[in-house]
Amino acid sequence: MxxxxxxxxxxxxxxxxxxxxxxxxxxxxxxxxxxxxxxxxxxxxxxxxxxxxxxxxxxxxxxxxxxxxxxxxxxxxxxxxxxxxxxxxxxxxxxxxxxxxxxxxxxxxxxxxxxxxxxxxxxxxxxxxxxxxxxxxxxxxxxxxxxxxxxxxxxxxxxxxxxxxxxxxxxxxxxxxxxxxxxxVAVDRLTVNPVPGRYYLVLSRLVRYKRVDLAVLAANRLREPLVVAGDGPERKALERLAGPTVRFVGRISEPEKIRLMQEAKALIFPGEEDFGIVPVEMQAVGRPVIAFGRGGVLDTVKPGETGWFFAEQSVDAVVEAIKSGDRVNWDPELIRRHALAFGxxxxxxxxxxxxxxxxxxxxxxxxxxxxxxxxxxxxx
Structure with missing residues (x-):
């Protein structure tokens, strides 16, 4: 054939x-x-x-x-x-x-x-x-x-x-x-880090429709540490929005990406994607996903078990979702088992x-x- x-x-x-x-x-x-x-x-x-x-x-x-x-x-x-x-x-x-x-x-x-x-x-x-x-x-x-x-x-x-x-x-x-x-998704190459995460993470191209601005402004309001990994035409505008708790690291290597995911508290995913590889990868290291509840995450994230959804793309909604997620006692092994289904x-x-x-x-x-x-x- x-x-x-x-x-x-x-x-x-x-x-x-x-x-x-x-x-x-x-x-x-x-x-x-x-x-x-x-x-x-x-x-x-x-x-x-x-x-x-x-x-x-x-x-x-x-x-x-x-x-x-x-x-x-x-x-x-x-x-x-x-x-x-x-x-x-x-x-x-x-x-x-x-x-x-x-x-x-x-x-x-x-x-x-x-x-x-x-x-x-x-x-x-x-x-x-x-x-x-x-x-x-x-x-x-x-x-x-x-x-x-x-x-x-x-x-x-x-x-x-x-x-x-x-x-x-x-x-x-x-x-x-x-x-x-x-x-x-190459979930088998990822492992769980049992040490609690220290910061929230955004992994994304910095373009307008990804709505990274929502994560930055929510981190400002909550005074929570946020690491933004990725680059794009919106970076300078986002850096102007960012407060002292937000850090931009630009483009990163694959090993650095894995380390950032493993050491993060949760992923913030404020855009709408067709599927979204990064939320699955984040779950494969046992970390939850705080996401806008539209698009591919509806297939890949289980609210209350492997992540938390917010219903609208607004700073208030992201802030409330972060607060709600922070009250959940996440089970890293359960989150990882869910991600393995997408291998x-x-x-x-x-x-x-x-x-x-x-x-x-x-x-x-x-x-x-x-x-x-x-x-x-x-x-x-």
Whole structure:
């Protein structure tokens, strides 16, 4: 069976790229087609693979300006020649699902989210962040991208969502049903630190929609120590907001990230994410998560047992959630056991099951039963 993998772009190692790594392990002979690639940013596992970039790779500063080239990337995905493959598996949060495949080829798309800057986050980018010429161009460009995105979803034979929130977005924007298979999290490499934590922690890119400002202002009000790890365009503004108990450490290595999680009191997660790898990792070290109760955390955090939710994105709500969480006698081992359910082996098992049944070309009624079994974690 000839298999090809397709990914939006390979310029960093985030959660989507970790999914691709596991897919590459499942299909060791499959080449990877992608919009643009920066080999220096990839893990050793992906560096060893045959990677075929699109025509956009030759455009100026493609690995830095790939977001600016989004309409071009949509076009470029359609230029890949995938006639030689029996199965195409796309890993998509933007354009990868838009590849063209022959009628006899099975196309399975693992959707991290529908294109958020074209759908859910478009009003934020348009009204709050875009300026000048960018704002004037956004309307017509993203109108075209939404049409392309909706039509390209019809090219997929089997659609998989990484959370129930993304499943709902797929139904809303694409009018498609999707199975839910949670992404793989490397929980086995993390261990519990039994020593009580000393500070609250934010681990995030510092961009506006992550709402890190809420954590900073809540720490100011409570005079609680807060460590903010990560970097981004909002860092200077956040540093101006911060009081004496807030410390910014910038980008950190993986060992430093693990140490910060193990020594923290809890993670504060004030944004809405499609799934959210960091909350699962935090639970894997036995620490609770104080999170905005929307998005992927609804699947990964159990309120009162492994974390605490706040219902609105306001400083008052975050402050009250921190106070409520501080009154709970958290059980680190229970929190860790919950996180272990999101490990890599579970992803391999569930994705392999889905592929087995998809290749059997089951009837629509069978497909519905498959989706139910996958959601419930059936291995059989």
């Amino acid at each position: 000839r298999v090809a993998l397709v990914h939006d772009w390979l310029v960093t190692m985030g959660g989507a790229e970790r999914v691709l790594e596991v897919l590459a392990e499942l299909y060791p002979d499959a080449p990877i087609y992608t919009g643009v690639v920066d080999y220096r940013a990839l893990s050793p596992t992906l560096q060893k693979r045959k990677i075929i970039p699109s025509l956009v790779q030759g455009w100026p500063r493609a690995t830095r300006w790939y977001n600016r080239y989004l309409p071009g990337l949509a076009y470029a995905m359609e230029q890949f020649d995938l006639r030689a493959y029996d199965v195409v598996i796309s890993s998509s949060s933007a354009v990868a699902k838009g590849v063209l495949t022959p009628a006899e080829t099975l196309h399975v798309s693992y959707v991290h989210t529908p294109m958020r800057y074209a759908w859910d986050l478009y009003p934020v980018y348009y009204h709050e962040e875009a300026r000048g010429l960018t704002r004037r161009l956004m309307g017509p460009v993203f109108h075209y991208l939404r049409l392309w995105d909706r039509l390209s979803a019809d090219r997929v034979d089997v659609m998989v969502a990484n959370s129930h929130t993304v499943q709902q977005r797929i139904q809303k924007h694409y009018r498609r049903s999707a199975s839910v298979i949670y992404p793989p 890599t082996d579970r992803f391999r098992d569930e994705f392999s099951l889905l592929m087995k049944r998809a290749l059997a070309r089951e009837s629509p009624d069978d497909r519905i039963r498959l989706e139910t079994r996958v959601k419930d974690g059936d291995r059989g």
